[in-house]
Amino acid sequence: MINYTEKIPNNVDLGRDRVLQRALEHWQPAYLGWWYDMGPNESHNYQVYLRTAISVEPDGWAQFGYVQMPEYRWGIFLQPRDEKRQVNFGTHKGEPAWQDVPGEYRSTLRRVIVTQGDTEPASVEQQRLLGESCPSMYDLRNIFQVNVEEGRHLWAMVYLLHRYFGRDGREEAEALLERRSGDADNPRILGAFNEPTPDWLSFYMFTFFTDRDGKFQLCALAESGFDPLARTCRFMLTEEAHHMFVGETGVSRIIQRTCEVMKENKVDDPSDVRALGVIDLPTIQKYINFHYSVTLDLYGSDVSSNAANYYTSGLKGRFEETKISDDHLLIDAQYPVSEVVGDKIVAKNVPALTALNERLRDDYIKEIESGLSRWQRVIDKAGIPYRLTLPHKGFHRAIGNFAGHWISTSGEVLTEAVWKKRESEWLPSDADRAYVQSLMSGRVVEPGKFANWIAPPVRGINNQPLNFEYVRFN
Numbered sequence: 455m456i457n458y459t460e461k462i463p464n465n466v467d468l469g470r471d472r473v474l475q476r477a478l479e480h481w482q483p484a485y486l487g488w489w490y491d492m493g494p495n496e497s498h499n500y501q502v503y504l505r506t507a508i509s510v511e512p513d514g515w516a517q518f519g520y521v522q523m524p525e526y527r528w529g530i531f532l533q534p535r536d537e538k539r540q541v542n543f544g545t546h547k548g549e550p551a552w553q554d555v556p557g558e559y560r561s562t563l564r565r566v567i568v569t570q571g572d573t574e575p576a577s578v579e580q581q582r583l584l585g586e587s588c589p590s591m592y593d594l595r596n597i598f599q600v601n602v603e604e605g606r607h608l609w610a611m612v613y614l615l616h617r618y619f620g621r622d623g624r625e626e627a628e629a630l631l632e633r634r635s636g637d638a639d640n641p642r643i644l645g646a647f648n649e650p651t652p653d654w655l656s657f658y659m660f661t662f663f664t665d666r667d668g669k670f671q672l673c674a675l676a677e678s679g680f681d682p683l684a685r686t687c688r689f690m691l692t693e694e695a696h697h698m699f700v701g702e703t704g705v706s707r708i709i710q711r712t713c714e715v716m717k718e719n720k721v722d723d724p725s726d727v728r729a730l731g732v733i734d735l736p737t738i739q740k741y742i743n744f745h746y747s748v749t750l751d752l753y754g755s756d757v758s759s760n761a762a763n764y765y766t767s768g769l770k771g772r773f774e775e776t777k778i779s780d781d782h783l784l785i786d787a788q789y790p791v792s793e794v795v796g797d798k799i800v801a802k803n804v805p806a807l808t809a810l811n812e813r814l815r816d817d818y819i820k821e822i823e824s825g826l827s828r829w830q831r832v833i834d835k836a837g838i839p840y841r842l843t844l845p846h847k848g849f850h851r852a853i854g855n856f857a858g859h860w861i862s863t864s865g866e867v868l869t870e871a872v873w874k875k876r877e878s879e880w881l882p883s884d885a886d887r888a889y890v891q892s893l894m895s896g897r898v899v900e901p902g903k904f905a906n907w908i909a910p911p912v913r914g915i916n917n918q919p920l921n922f923e924y925v926r927f928n
């Protein structure tokens with residue numbers, strides 16, 4: 455018998471909800487089984503200095519202490535309810551926000567929740583072997599923090615499925631533990647979540663680019679007229695910020711270390727840089743190109759009737775919907791999307807309702823641009839004449855108007871043959887990946903020590919020193 459308030463911190467009155475208890479009682483052992491199989495490899499006896507959310511109060515959502523990871527208290531938290539909240543967009547605009555699933559939207563909502571939920575365990579699976587090659591104890595602790603919180607995000611979505619979707623919801627919750635990232639027969643739902651995360655440069659890129667897609671999807675769902683979904687996603691966003699911090703600072707520290715080594719040794723040729731055991735800037739640029747393009751696909755087709763339906767029905771809003779001043783119906787509004795015509799890329803206006811994926815993608819790109827400029831500053835400060843750039847939006851895309859076209863990083867429309875010939879200038883080659891992985895053949899876990907290819911962070915976690923024992927291996 456599970457003691458719910460102890461074991462599963464929550465603000466959904468779990469102790470009194472018998473139906474939910476029964477569902478979770480059944481699901482929890484399966485979840486733990488999944489964690490043992492697919493969670494961070496060989497981590498089960500480690501004591502990790504983690505934050506745990508035990509309430510939604512400012513002092514409760516980030517409690518730090520040593521935790522044996524399988525005993526992490528995966529809690530269920532919703533942002534407190536605002537009794538006056540309304541549906542803020544679409545045809546139901548102005549109605550009180552729904553506390554139950556509207557029958558007509560039941561299957562659509564379930565699909566939205568399952569698609570979001572599926573990404574959470576997927577990223578844990580993608581990252582499960584990285585502990586073996588961590589560049590420091592600090593970084594090891596950070597990846598474990600990300601992993602347990604993605605686990606909690608899965609709990610958050612499973613809570614909604616169990617609580618609001620009856621038997622179908624329970625079946626979907628089980629299927630979330632059965633799919634596997636990259637599995638040929640039973641893969642995760644979205645493409646980027648089936649790509650491997652084979653090294654720490656990929657991990658930081660993933661948490662910068664792909665967790666940020668997570669942020670934007672959560673922001674759009676946090677506007678939902680279905681109030682429990684909105685409140686769940688709001689709370690998840692507090693955790694997502696740390697994941698993106700890990701990614702942005704991770705890449706930044708790699709760039710910083712490369713620049714230091716380049717300056718100290720007065721080298722700039724990539725092969726000389728590599729000879730010194732750090733990652734050359736052109737390779738970092740190629741990783742950016744890869745992760746950016748793969749993540750852009752996650753937003754879906756530029757023109758999408760599904761996106762229009764989600765909006766009109768009040769299920770999924772725009773980024774910062776309530777801060778936008780327009781009619782929130784988008785009946786006559788237009789929005790520009792790009793398409794390939796002959797050998798040119800042209801912009802054309804389409805009904806804004808159908809272009810909501812593209813709009814969310816554009817909001818995302820704005821944030822990515824400012825992150826990239828912060829990385830650029832590290833290079834500029836070192837006085838190294840190298841520019842990081844974002845590839846053209848159409849580069850290396852598999853979904854939407856650019857799919858099937860061969861677009862260069864600078865936005866030229868090429869033939870397949872020409873593109874393929876230049877591919878290794880733009881995307882990491884097998885040799886590039888092998889080089890990056892060769893730097894990460896073992897782990898660095900002496901407190902306060904960092905691998906040669908990455909600079910230490912500016913400060914430790916929760917004001918602890920850099921040489922703090924963030925992980926006890928026992």
Ligand SMILES: [Fe+2]
Pocket residue numbers: 574603604607668
């Ligand atoms: Fe997540």
Ligand SMILES: [Fe+2]
Pocket residue numbers: 604665668694697
């Ligand atoms: Fe995340």
